[in-house]
Structure formats: C-alpha cells, structure tokens
Amino acid sequence: MDPAEVEFLAEKEMVKIIPNFSLDKIYLIGGDLGPFNPGLPVEVPVWLALNLKQRQKCRIVPPEWMDTDKLEDIREQERKLDTFTPIPSLYYMELTKLLLNHAADNIPKADEIRTLVKDIWDTRVAKLRLSADSFISQQEAHAQLDNLTLMEINTTRSFLLDSLNYMYKLRSNLQPGRSQDY
C-alpha cells in the first residue's frame, strides 16, 4: 500500500468548514453534504474541504485535537509509556499534513502543531521499530500492537515483511543440526 493511498483514505475523514458561499444540499454517493450557509460551520470530508479551501471558498476549522495543549499532553503520554497510546484520530499524521499544507492560515500555531505531531510520529515509529527489533531478536511467533494507525503500519509493513521473508529463507537454508544463532 502506498502512503498516497492511505492519504486517500484519510481524505474521507470529516472536518468542519465555514463556507463563504451559499449552496443547497448536495447529494453524493457517499452521502449528502450541506446545505452550505455562508458563515455557518458545516461538516464535510477532507477532500472537499481542501478543494474548497484551494478555491478560497471556505475556512477550515481545525479538528479539536489539533491544539498545542492537547498534542503536548499526547506527546508526554507517548514518551512516558512503552506501549502505544490511543491517538485522537486514526489519521492524525495525514490530516495534519493535509491541513497544514493547504490551510495553515486557518490553524492557529500551525508550526508548533507540525512540530508536535512530528514528535509524536517519531516517538511512535521509534517504538514500532524497537518492538519489531525485539520481536525478531526474540524470535517470537506473534506480537500484539494496539493503537497503531494505518499510516504507521504502512511504513513498517513492507520492510518488516520482506525482512521476515528473507530471514525465513535464510533460516530454511541453514543445515539442520547447525546452531540457530545468527
């Protein structure tokens, strides 16, 4: 799976916008959106929000968790615990990237938020690598990892699976009777 595909999925998340145009309800396969009243917040999928934003047809209201205080708390929590903490949005990374890239002017303290989310991401990915490492080194058959987001799984999957495959190959090539250490 491509990161772009994950991002595509993330674009289905709903976000609040304040439109500056007036439009009746629009009926889409995925569901009805609107009606759009100028100045009145309305929930739309991210893809539409970004599209409207690019056309300067709306302001995006940042999601509730996209707030420095809340993110700082999460970062602290993430650093404190060895396991993965629950994240307010399953697409936090994608949404942050999308919204900050396209609507940074609507999000207060955009730079801080970017840094914080990056920190959280780094912490989590580091944890993931660490656990993958110990998983392999301890030759466990299975492991349970909760609260991972799709993007995180995606970053490590191809590498992890490939390496496991290789190791399997290497191991099966080993002569029986030889020591299993490597």
Next chain:
Amino acid sequence: MPCERKPMRYGHSEGHTDVCFDDEGKCIVTCGSDGDVRIWESLDDDDPKSINVGEKVYSVALKNGKLVTAVSNNTVQIHTFPEGDPDGILTRFTTNANHVTFNSSGSRVAAGSSDFIVKIVDVVDSSQQKTLRGHDAPVLSVALDPSDEFLASSSCDGSVTVWSIESQTQVAQWKILQKSSDVSNAKSLCRLAWQPRSGKLLAVPVDLTIQLYDKKTWTHISTLSDDLITQVVNVVVWSPCGKFLAAGTVGGNLLIWDVEAKLCIERQKHEKGFTVCGMAWHPSGGRIAYTDTEGCLGLLEGVSSSSPSSSSTVQSTKATVAKEKKDYDDLFDEDDDRMLDEGMSDSRSPVKKPVMEEDDDDDDLMPATGRPRNRGSFLDDDDNSQDAASVKLDGVPEEDGSSAILPAVGPAVSRPVYEGPMPTQPQRAFQPGSTPMHLMHRFMVWNSVGIVRGYNDDQDNAIDVEFHDTAIHHAMHLTNTLGHTMADLSQEAVLLACEGTDELASKIQCLHFSCWDTHKDWIVDLPKGEDVRALCLGQGWAAVATSALMVRLFSIGGVQKEIFSLPGAVVCMAGHGEQLLIVYHRGTGFDGDQALGVQLLQLGIKRRQVMHGEPLPLSRKSYLAWMGFTAEGTPCCIDSEGVVRMLNRTMGNTWSPVCNTRDSCKSKSDHYWVVGVHENPQQLRCIPCKGSRFPPTLPRPAVAVLPFNLPYCQTTTEKGQMEEQYWRSMLFHNHYGFLSSSGYEIDSEGQSQAEKEQQELLMKMFALSCKLEREFRCVELAEMMTHSVVTLAIRYASRSRRMALAQRLSELALEKANQFQEEELEEEEPAYQRGSRQMSSRQAQVENGCEEEEEEDEDYPQEEEMDAEESTETRKPSLNPFKKGGKSPERPSPKPMSREGRVNPFKVSSAGKSSSSPAGQPRTTNVLDSMTMSSRKAAPLGGTSKQGKAPVLKPLAPKPKSKTQATLLQMSASKGNSKKLEDSQREAEKVKAAPAATPPASVENVENRKPKTGFQLWLEENRKSILADNPDFEEMDVIKEGMGRFRTLSAEERLNWTERAKGDSDPKKRKREDEGQINEQMESDEGSAKKKKPLDTSAKLSAFAFNKE
C-alpha cells in the same frame, strides 16, 4: 465628597463571604463558601490567585504573611501569603469557627466558634492557647483590642461580652442583641470592632444602629444611626486612623460615619441590595472593600478623602440637626461635650421619634417587603451583579463625555429617606451584534451578511469588512480616519458613523459597494451638536437615530428622505427589507428594569407604522442585548438574561419567548452572543462565550447553532412536547403569511410542509388525548384542525369506539364544512364582485376582533389566510385607494354573510329545506353508525383524500346539513365510483345553475350510475346512426359495429372521447384547476394571494390524510 462605588464583580459562589486587605494594601483577599481564598491584585484583576483551603471558608484574616482561615472542617488553618502553601492547623473546635481575627501585632489569633467557645492562639506556638468559655450560644464574632488586654465577643445568646485575656474572665457583658439559635438564624453577623491604635471605643452593631462602648468604663457612650438604615447592621469596621467607622447592612447599605462628629459622611447602596457580609478598610484608608452574600466583591474608592466638613452633598435631616447642635456645642467646653451628646440624644428624641416610628413601621413591613425582595435576588442568576458589572465597565470609559443623557443614580441615593423603587440607569444605545466600544479590537457588527471589525490600537485605526458570502463582495480594509464607532452591513452597503467632537460634526459614511457608478461612497455631516446614536441598513435605505431624538432616513445612494422624532432616546435600530425596527427608552425603569418601547415601520412604497411604540417586554432586571430581524423578517429581541423573544404577528404583535440561551450554558458566567436568527430552518446562530458576554476578535470565534424551545409547561411529558412543537411550528411559520401579504414570493412547498406537520401534530395530540380518555380535550384539539383532518379524527374516534366524541366531532366537521362552503361561495362569485366581497370580509373581520380570535383557534390555515387578508387590507391601503372607497357602500350587506362565523347565510333558508328533505339529522347518525363498520373497508380504497376533499370542493350545495350528510355518506360508501358520479353530476349542475338557486342533487339517482368509458359515450351518441344504418341490429351487434367504427376514428378523436369520459366522471378537478388558474390571475391582478391558498392547503392536506391511512 462622595466616594466612588466601583462596580461589583463576581468573586465566589453565593453564600457567606469575607474580605480583608494584605498589610500593604496591595491585594484584596476574599474567601467564600466555595472553599477558596482569592487574592486580587485589584478589583479589575481578571485572574485572581485562588487557594483552595477547604470545603467552605467562614472567615479570613491576614497579617504578616500569614493567612488564617476558619474552615468548615472545624479547624482554623494557616496558609502562607501570598504563596498560599498550607502552614499547619492553628486550632480545632468541635464545630466550625465563625470568625477569626488577628491582634494588631499579628502575634495572636482569636477565633469564635459555634461550640460557644472563643480561643486565643499564639500564631508561632499554637500550643499557647487561651480558651474563653461563658457564652451560651454560638459565637458570632470576636475582636482583640489593640493593647491585647481584652477580647470582645458577640454571640447568638444575645450578649456582647468583653473578656480579660490574661485572666480569661468576663469583664463586661451587655445583653443587647437579639437571641437566636444558630449563626444561620442570626439576624446579624454582629462583627465587633475596636477602635484602632487607642482602642478607646468598641463598636457593636445593634439592630439598626451602632453602639459605641468606652473601654475604661464599659459604658455605652453613643449611638450611630442613620435614616437610610432600614435593615440590621451586619458589619462594622474602623478606618485605620480610627476616625471613621464604616458599616454594612443586611439591606446592602454602606455607611461611613465620622465618629467624633457623629456625622454620617457617606451613604452608598449595594448596587443589587444584597447583604453585605464582609468589609475591610484599606491600610491607607482610601478605600473599602466589601463582599456580599452572593459572592460578589465591591470597592468604595476615595473614602477617607471625605472629611466631615465637605460632606455637604449628603446630609440627612438628622445629620443637619447634629451639625447644628455641634455648632452650638462649640460654645461650650470640650468636657461637656459628652454630656451634651447624651443630652442631645434626649433633646433630639422628640424630633427623632416620628422618624423612629417610621423606621419601626418599616421594620414591620420589612419581612413582608424587603425580605422577599432579597430572596428574589437570591433566586436570580448569581452572576447578575457581574453582568451589571460588565455593563458598567463598558459604560465607564465613555462616561465622561456623554453622561448628559444618563441620569445618574447618585441623586437618588443622596435622598436617604426614600427607600422605594430606585430608577434604573437607562441602557446606552448600541448596535446589535457589536462588542463594547472601549475594546481595542472589537466587532462593530456581526450579522448574517458579514463581519465588520474595528481595530483601534497604537499602530492602527482601521476597519475590516468581511462577508460571509464572498459572492456579495470581497473583503475590505478601510483606514478609520474619522474614528467610526458604529457600523451596519447589508448586501448592498456598509454604513459607518462616528460621534461628533468639539471641532468635527458627527458623520455618517456609507460605502455603497453594490452601486453601479464609480462613486461608491458618500458622507453626510450631521448638524452641529447632533450625534449619531444608532444606525441600520435596509433594502435601499439607511436609517440613523441621533441624540436629538430624531430618526433620519436616507436612500442608499445618499438622498435624504423623511425625518421623524422619537419619543425617547434610542437604544438600537434594525432594518430588514422594508422594515425598520426602533427601540427607544419609553421612560425610566425601576429596580433594574428598563422601560423600552418599540416601533416597527414599513418603509416600502406604502409607508406606515406597524407598531406604534408598544412596550418591549424584557426579563426582570435585564436589558436589551440584541435586537433584529430573523432572516425571514420577523422582529426578534434578546435580553441580557438570554431570553429570545419573537414577534407573533398573528397574535396582535405580541412577543413570544422562543428560547433561553442560558439554558444551554454550562456555567453561569457563560453566555451566548447571538449573531442571527433563522426561522426556516429553525436556528439560533450564536457564538458561545466562555466566561463573558461577548467574544474576542481573536481567535476567530466559531458560530454554533441552538435550537428553539418554547417554555411550555411539562415538556417532559409527551403532551407538553407536542404542544410545544405545535405552537413552535405555528409561530415559526407565521412569516409565510407576512411574506405573502407583503408581496414576497414564498416557498409554498415549505409552507404546506409546515401545515402538514402541524396537522400531524394535532392528530397525534388528538390520539393521545383519546388514549387518556380526555374527550373534551379531543374536541378542543379538533377545533384547531383543518376540516379534512377532522374527518380523520372522526374516524379515529369512531374506530376507538368513542361514539359521543365522534358525534361531537361530526358536528364540528359540519361547522367547518360550512365555513369552507362560505369561502367557496365567495370564490364562485364573479371576479369583480369577489373583490368587494373580500374587502368586506376583511373589513368585517377587522371589526369583529373577538370573533376573529375564535376563528383563529379553530382553523389554522384559514386563520392564516385571514391574517394575510387582513394584512393586505391594512398594509396596502395605498395600493388602490379608490377601490376600497368605491366598494364601501357594498360592505354592510355581505358582511354578515361572509364573516358571521359559522352562521351560514344560507342556513336560514336551507333549514326549511333540510327539514323537508328526506335526509335529515337522524340519518347523519345512521351514517355514523354504518361508518364505524365500514370505515375499515373504506380506508384501503384510498378514498380518504377524496372524502376529505369532497366537502371542500362542493361549494354549491345549498343545504349544509344535507351536504355534510352526503359527505358522511360518501365516507361510508365503499363504492368509489358512485361518488365520482355524484360529484360529476353535481359539477354539471354547478356549471349550469346560478349559484344559490341550485336544487340539491338527488343522491339516490346518482348512486345508480356507473362510470362510462369514452367508447360508451361515443356509442350513446352514435347508436342512432348505427341503428339507422342497420336497423336490424341487435344490441350486441350495435356494440360490435360501434366498436368497429370507434376504431376507425382517428387516435385524436378517440382520445378526445376518453377525455370526455374522464372529464365527466371527474370534471370537477379539471374545472377546479381552470378556476384556480383564473383565480390566480385575478388575484395577481388584485395583488392578493388569497384564493390560491385554500386550494393548495386542501390538496396538501388530503395528501396528508392519504398518508396517514
């Protein structure tokens, strides 16, 4: 010199509070029943430091960086100051301490407790305790004398005792207080106070007076009192210099005496009249902090600057007496002074007596009048005072220049004898949707069109205009060189205005951005000395209210138009389309209420006043916070208590409360700042503000939507809910009537949807009442239904075996049918006549106001329509002034016919006929009986809609009784065909016959007929020719031949025949449509949308009935 009373602010939750200053007087320290001690840098400190010391704090004392509190866990604790760290427990009681106090050096703390004990504890070494036992009731207050020799305590046992600390014995005791069982029952907190420094005098609040006792002799040497005191004195404090004594009373009075002169030099009243329960004098003596039982903190500024000689501004009668005496006293030796004082009190007694009696009377009355008032204020929102404070704060900065229009409260206070209702300060003029003017960054207006922000800081004085809908115009940035303070925004223009200065006149600036020429803006100077107070924009016009109590109208392009005077100072204005709404001060309000009047003007081609200055209802002790129109054009107002009221045009322009925004607030200090009201969909758009009344400009506030909720009773029950829904729906769809009457296009689909919803609700309520066996209520509900729904109700009733109810309902249905019939009759008349008839009916309606009300209850759509009619009639007099006059002679004759309620004009004549007719009253019951059984059968036929409609569509049956009977008959009839035929026959007759003279159709005849196909019709006509061609043909042959010939006809012809056949069986519909079209045309000619409606309505309702089944 009178001191300045600062506005109160909210400090603690309601309940007992206490206050003190720190040693330097930098901070005010308060405690309250919320268990917090707050340290305020100043009264304006928005973020006081808060220390939680327990569940409840009863008393606080501060000295040498030690904060001592009496807490509800029966301890007296120490905290460090200003850090607020716990520093141990000083002492414990078996129950809570009521008062703690330091000695002058701060080395000892005295505490009096509800367990009758007074303890004196060394602050450093808490084991050094002295316990004073001897009171027989909870100790109210303790005071250590400056020399640390004595301690005075007051108790609920009615005594004030002075103890010798060293020997722990009583030195003196006076039984001067009222006894009570507990602190909570005590009338007064009876806070004692020793005179600082010398400690010569002990001040004891006794009832309405303050008694001073001498330390040497323990005798009562003088009494301080004032006429203003009508309730018990709660607290006394000495000024640090020992010259002045301040007292706070249960009634909220704050008084300061010059003790030597015994002159009351200051009289202030708590702004809400709450009980003052804590007072503290600033160490420098310049100010007094006080707290009340509602948790609010107040400050008196500039106190000690007032000297007795300069107290000329405030002098009670007694004070003058005292002063005169004093002058005489100067003749005598100093030593005699005291004696004379005593003598004076004697000599004064006759003078004083009447006053005292008055006081006594007051006292007797007080429980009846004063207390409830107090209690009422307890029930009030507890941040009332804060609200007021914020208003005040808003007002204060601008006070200087323009206080001319604000009669100050001061003069009223200076007349101490008067204790009646106090005039309220009239609220200032404001722009709806703006935040206070003194803010550097503020919203000048936020409405449904856009936002105008004003910036007025060091680097920039600018105005930002932003539109919600960028399609209207792009955002604008203007430099505010003129210093505009008011703004309004519409789809066409931005209107700005500033008040005048000494050199410059007040200016109005209009940026008419939708203008098609190159000059987009214009500026108008007001005459010298006239200031803009409020402004608004409508469609194509602008209005400005000025300080000269005038409203000036401008066209949007800058042409000056009408000017007119207002009866009072303007509060705010709002415009929508052609409507102008003005709120102004109708008079002086009392006791916190505002007296506002409202005018509503129509500024279209036909100018008129819809509301002529009726009083605007507001909640008690509140002021107007927002005023404007809903998006649909209904006036709407919101007061500071958060109650949203909307104009109900169908109830004679009354105001109905539709929402209380405070109900949705999580905390008491939260508010909703309204930016728009929409009726369809029902939305109250507002900005939630945490801890304030209005939002800051940054971060950009987000709009939230609140639902409306009419304050109906018992909305937890299904009945209440449905009633609320019904009336809400009624209220929020009034605008259809208004819009159509003022010639706007309306969303008829939405309207019929609304009507359907209303009727559905009525039916639900009906069903509910049926279930509860409330048959009378059922009938009442049925009266509100439209005719077709009543038929439905009848069926419901009969199916649930409530024959009596069904019977009554059928009578009701009859009446309703008559009404419809009348209307239909009117409709039948030639157009030229109809005009006059309509006119006259309206006229009649206007005349018979009460009857109209009756009608309203009964039949909503009709009523609405009547309203529409009425409004057309009254609102468009200029449309065709001659028409009305010309027709007026005709009026009297049709009047009884058209509007005499259910009295059918034809009824009299038809009564005879109906009696002669074979189908009389008895048959109706039969029909009903049979209907009960057959109703089930009838229902699936889908004939309901037909049935429902039938009576409506038969305008010509001259006998109402037989007609309804026919209706009922149809309902019972399972054969839809026969009904159709019957209709067709009637229709045929109708086409032929002159309106009133048509004899009733023979029902029996009709029922035997069958529907015909096009072929049959054709055959009938052509049978003869076939027979002529083939005389030997049998019937079968004729038909065969006929079929052959019919087939040879062109498709068009055949279609024609089929159409005819259809038309025959259901000709009414077609005709109806035609009629409808004609009618519509005529209406449009006449500028009235009246006739279209019943058609639409009935059609829609019949659809509804169909759905229901």
